Structure formats: C-alpha cells, structure tokens
Amino acid sequence: MASMLLSLTLLVLAPGSGLADEAGRPEDLVVFGELDDQEYMGSMDELGMNGIIEARLRVTRVVKGRPPSRMLKIRYIAHTFRSGDRAFRFRLRRDEDGTYLACSDGGRGYICQ
Structure with a gap:
C-alpha cells in the first residue's frame, strides 16, 4: 500500500503533470489572465524562432x-503573439527589474529553477 502511494505521488508530481509546474518557489505566482499590449522585444536565436515578448497581463484568476495588482508586466518566450481574447495559465517569477518572467519546466519559456 505504501509503495502504491509513493508511486502515485511521484506520478502526480512528475514534470508535465500540471502539479509539478506549480511547485516552484514559494514566491512564484500561478495565475490565469489575458494579455494586452504585447510587444516583440527581439530574437533569442539567429533564425528568429524564439522571440522575447513583453506584455501586460490582466489577472483573471489566482x-x-x-499578485501585487491585477495588471502585471510580464515577459515570455514564443514564436508569435498569443491571442488577447482568451485566458492563459502562467507560472510567474519576479525578475530584478520588477517584470514577471513566464516560467517553463521544459519546452519554450524561462527556466525558473
């Protein structure tokens, strides 16, 4: 029984399970929100496949x-802008300049260890 519970716990906390993504640091935010005023800041590679985008995030659910307010300045990595008419889930970590970085546990995004 104990080994079955341990296996289930490891499965639930595995990367990509959804719950592991929320485990980050205690100061990390996990929110849903809609993006406004998206601005392309530049490419991270020579082919332009991974761009840095800054946006204002209107938090709809925590x-x-x-969060310090319902409107946050965030920075995320993507091929293109995200739709502004639907909510997205973000795990955010505050950067030194006050901007929040959209963290990723694999795939495209800032690696917030």
Missing part, C-alpha cells in the same frame, strides 16, 4: 500566490 491559483497560487498574491
């Missing part, structure tokens, strides 16, 4: 943490 899953974890306490």
Whole structure:
C-alpha cells in the first residue's frame, strides 16, 4: 500500500503533470489572465524562432500566490503573439527589474529553477 502511494505521488508530481509546474518557489505566482499590449522585444536565436515578448497581463484568476495588482508586466518566450481574447495559465517569477518572467519546466519559456 505504501509503495502504491509513493508511486502515485511521484506520478502526480512528475514534470508535465500540471502539479509539478506549480511547485516552484514559494514566491512564484500561478495565475490565469489575458494579455494586452504585447510587444516583440527581439530574437533569442539567429533564425528568429524564439522571440522575447513583453506584455501586460490582466489577472483573471489566482491559483497560487498574491499578485501585487491585477495588471502585471510580464515577459515570455514564443514564436508569435498569443491571442488577447482568451485566458492563459502562467507560472510567474519576479525578475530584478520588477517584470514577471513566464516560467517553463521544459519546452519554450524561462527556466525558473
């Protein structure tokens, strides 16, 4: 029984399971929100496949943490802009300049260890 519970716990906390993504640091925010004023800041590679985009995130639901306001300045990595008419889930970590970085546990995004 104990080994079955341990296996289930490891499966639930495995990367990509959804719950592992929220485990980050205690100060990380996990929120849903809609993006406004997206601005392409530049490419991270010579082919332009991974661009840095800054945007204003209007928080619509808080899953974890306490955002300082309902409007946050964020930076994320993507091929192109995200749709502004639907909510996305973000795990955010505050950068030194006050901007929040959209973290990723694999795939495209800032690696927030």
